Amino acid sequence: xxxxxxxxxxxxxxxxxxxxxxxxxxxxxxxxxxxxxxxxxxxxxxxxxxxxxxxxxxxxxxxxxxxxxxxxxxxxxxxxxxxxxxxxxxxxxxxxxxxxxxxxxxxxxxxxxxxxxxxxxxxxxxxxxxxxxxxxxxxxxxxxxxxxxxxxxxxxxxxxxxxxxxxxxxxxxxxxxxxxxxxxxxxxxxxxxxxxxxxxxxxxxxxxxxxxxxxxxxxxxxxxxxxxxxxxxxxxxxxxxxxxxxxxxxxxxxxxxxxxxxxxxxxxxxxxxxxxxxxxxxxxxxxxxxxxxxxxxxxxxxxxxxxxxxxxxxxxxxxxxxxxxxxxx
Numbered sequence: 001x002x003x004x005x006x007x008x009x010x011x012x013x014x015x016x017x018x019x020x021x022x023x024x025x026x027x028x029x030x031x032x033x034x035x036x037x038x039x040x041x042x043x044x045x046x047x048x049x050x051x052x053x054x055x056x057x058x059x060x061x062x063x064x065x066x067x068x069x070x071x072x073x074x075x076x077x078x079x080x081x082x083x084x085x086x087x088x089x090x091x092x093x094x095x096x097x098x099x100x101x102x103x104x105x106x107x108x109x110x111x112x113x114x115x116x117x118x119x120x121x122x123x124x125x126x127x128x129x130x131x132x133x134x135x136x137x138x139x140x141x142x143x144x145x146x147x148x149x150x151x152x153x154x155x156x157x158x159x160x161x162x163x164x165x166x167x168x169x170x171x172x173x174x175x176x177x178x179x180x181x182x183x184x185x186x187x188x189x190x191x192x193x194x195x196x197x198x199x200x201x202x203x204x205x206x207x208x209x210x211x212x213x214x215x216x217x218x219x220x221x222x223x224x225x226x227x228x229x230x231x232x233x234x235x236x237x238x239x240x241x242x243x244x245x246x247x248x249x250x251x252x253x254x255x256x257x258x259x260x261x262x263x264x265x266x267x268x269x270x271x272x273x274x275x276x277x278x279x280x281x282x283x284x285x286x287x288x289x290x291x292x293x294x295x296x297x298x299x300x301x302x303x304x305x306x307x308x309x310x311x312x313x314x315x316x317x318x319x320x321x322x323x324x325x326x327x328x329x
Contacts, residue, residue, distance in 0.1 A: 008175035009322075012183075016315065020304045025311055027147035031155030032187045034069060038062045038159035039184075055160075062156035069152055076232070182325070186317035191235075194313070198234030201241070201270065205230050205248070208266050218259055220251055236310060241271060288320055 019028050041061050045054060169177060206227050209220055220226070226247060233240035245267045253260035296316035300308030323329045 004171035004175040007172055008179050011176060012179045016311075020307050020311065023144070023307065024147060025307045026144055027151030029151075029187075029191075029310075030069070030148045031151035031158070032184060033191070034062070034065050034152050034155030035159045035162075036184055036188045036191075038065045038156060039162050041065070042159070042162070058160055062159055066152045066156050070149075079228070179322075182321050183314075183318050186321055187314050190313045190317050194235055198231050198240070201234050201244075202227060202231040204270050204273075205244070208263075208270075209248075212266075213259070218255065220248075220255060220259075222251065226251065245271075287324070288316065292316065 019025055038058075038061055042058050045057055049057070209223055209227065213220060226244075229247065230244040233243045236243075245264075248263050248267065249260050252263040293313055293316060297309050297312040300312040300315065302308075304311070320329070
């Protein structure tokens, strides 16, 4: 029936706008991740099990997946705030900026703080002047965390109904279910492809930092922070690479300008290779070329900001799968 199908497309478009406008993307992605992973694991359950045993096992899997995500986030947070974690990395970057003053023109160098204390005082003044705004940001952070936790729970609950065996749905409900199924498939393909790309990038970066540089008796500090950070931020398309590249070059600059140049050249070569790998992995999964994904990311970033940039690969893959299903392309 075209009526329910058109209505489901309108509902889907409206839902996307709501998610991006009200900053619910993190919650939606958390729920989709739990849903997809739970369904993947549940499909490995023996089909000979009784229905009640299957339902109990599915519930246990959902709880374990949710607990795993929460544990991973808490573990990551503990790692970042631990001694030698992100605090040490930030201090290293600050020290590098201080050394950089020696190589900058006087007009530029005078604009940089002389010491860490000189940097700390403006920050303290900013905290005093904008305390209310910062408190609001903190409240928004807690609100986002609550949204993510709810998203995890909702994702687990929807996975429980994935195997209810009910195919007798009203027309609109059936059409909405088809839209949701296409979304989860697109998320599955894009996100897990991005995990592969980030893992490849992290492995190559680790080889450079742990093998190539030590061969020349060059040892960068804080590798136990830089390498995990490379994988984590690499899960974000494009912007993640910019973050990790900046960190590596800044830490390399703290060793010597020559090491910084070598690191920059290596990263450029790696990301040229990653460009074609991205086109092969992500493009192969969603049947889209790299330039298509980049255009989608550019447009959605211009309209919705960083959230649009992150959502673009999934949204484009979802849209293209729907168009292919209707034989429009």
